[in-house]
Amino acid sequence: MSLPSLPSLPSLPSIQRVFLESVASSDPEGRFVEVDNILTYYKVAIPQHQYHNSQNYYPSINEQNKPVILCLHQFMGCLYTWRFQMQSLADATGCHVVAYDRPAYGFTERPTQWEENKNPYTSEFLVEFTVQFLRVIGYGEKKIIFIGCSIGPTISCAVALKYPHLVHSIIMLGPSLKIDDQGPPPVARFILGSLPGRLYLKAALYRNFPLTVLYHDVNTVPEWESVVKPCYRVPLTLPNFYEGVSWAMKYFVPLEVMNYKSFLQQYPICYVCGDDDKYTNVDRHREVYSELLLGAPPNALTEFHVLESCGHIPQDEKPEEVLNLCINFIKRTGV
Template sequence: MTQQLPQLPSIQRVFLESIVSSSDPEGRFVEVNGVQAFYKLVIPASHRQLIQKKQLVPNEPNKPVILLLHQILGNQYTWRHLMQPLADATGCHVIAYDRITFGFTERPTQWEEGKNPYTQEASVEFALQFVNNLGYGEKKIVFVGVSAGAAISCTIAIRYPHLVHSLCLLGPSISPDDQGPPPIGRHILGSAPGRLFLKAALYRYLPLTTLYHDPDSIPDWETVVKPNYRVPLTLPNFYESLSWLMKYFVPLEILPHKRYLAQVPMLYISGDDDKYLHIDKHREIFDDIISVAPSDAKIEFKVIQNCGHLPQDEKPQEVLDSIINFLYRVGI
């Protein structure tokens, strides 16, 4: 009888694991749908103290888990200011992961027919499977999503409302015209010449300063923040996977189902200087949702001053306070 040898891990996995083990010991990996996903999980400080004393962590079955979903060209690093304070204030476990293509998550180079991991539909199912694989499948989820991460959050709320505790949307890109480049742009970026363009442009311009009101106001912008956003540029298959993401990008249908979305407690946050999606457009989208909401809907709109498209980077304390206060009001 021929003995079957165990399958060796891919070179890409070994490389990513070695980088993380030496540079980010708080990070972890979990396999989701055949992809090794990088994530961070924080628990309330009070729970950590109990663990250190070898006491059991209180079982709080009614507490949701908080899941943070980053923007395109972002990674879980964008939530650095929010994770521990959110856990301490709410008593919830808080998780952030690198979506496929970004950060330290594995980037598949081949896949079975019908299981393309680079579609927006796949990103929706990936988020739910990720939570389930970490053992939180029985808990409701508070989604905190920024830009395209908000689109994934809203889609889950529409399709699986029984899984959702509430939504906190930061600079959400949830209308078809605002979810990524226009079709011709996706076609170009998904081609071989487009890949070369991405290499040249992102090496020079990432992170995109147009997404901010004033990046120079962010502490350690040049020395810490910018390098952390640029890490993926050096990792295996980044440009290939980004090109595939653009090639297969089809916007998620959200606003046509706004009546279902309006049933979920929602905090909608916008910067007053969002150059990607103007504040007036955010107000229009919010008004469109609220127009079909029930009279007792828990839906709020918050504008943060002197802030661009990524409030969690520019105004983390205001974002944190707004989210915590909202979650208290809706019964965290």
């Protein structure tokens, strides 16, 4: 006599997901969505006049015929870096402003296994992930105004090359567009992607994160010691943080975008850098910008700005200047 089969139990969420949702719950503006089986943390700022009531966090995103602004954070960063810009950008432009944590960073899940050709720590995956993320949260049919820092503009350009119909314009903050400027050299990535390298990363980041060398002077960042530094350090306590960073190093392959600069010239481009960028020297930025615009048509809408007393992360050190540059540039594009 066979025993009756027991009803199948619903699968339980992973410990990592439970932990991420619990820690992130302290910020009521944060949201989670599953993108390609990865629990992804994000925020949306909408113009204040579009709020219908406090219970309706998202009014109909189709009520405006405007692009969506997508903010892409730097290496080892997270969406917290856009804290000074998101709401003000939304109010000034009438656009919805979106930011999310890429896999390996912030409160987004760090997968420990993945399907073949879907390694979440590769550059190619990040390009597809960006487009799919916007589709999942309802902005798939909208043009995108990219605002990115460091590797963020490279991802933006890669999206423009693969999905040209989706891109409206690109604002670059301290961009790393040349292959040699995108992350540590191959040997360093190989070492940091190994087990000994992971142990080194854990010790180094625990002591020195966030990396002050990326700034001109952290003392100019409001509430650096009391608020900003502790907020940037929260992800260090999350499950699989150091594994995720190590995998991001191990599997990272620079994106080649400068070979297609003639194609990128069709988009409005605003290039912003700091005069004390120790990661990419300001003279290097000038060279890259000149190369990017080489042969551009006379009517190309392009701008180049150097911010004084500023390092590699302008949105942190010069929040008002960056905000004003973004607003003015976006308005000049006709939004």
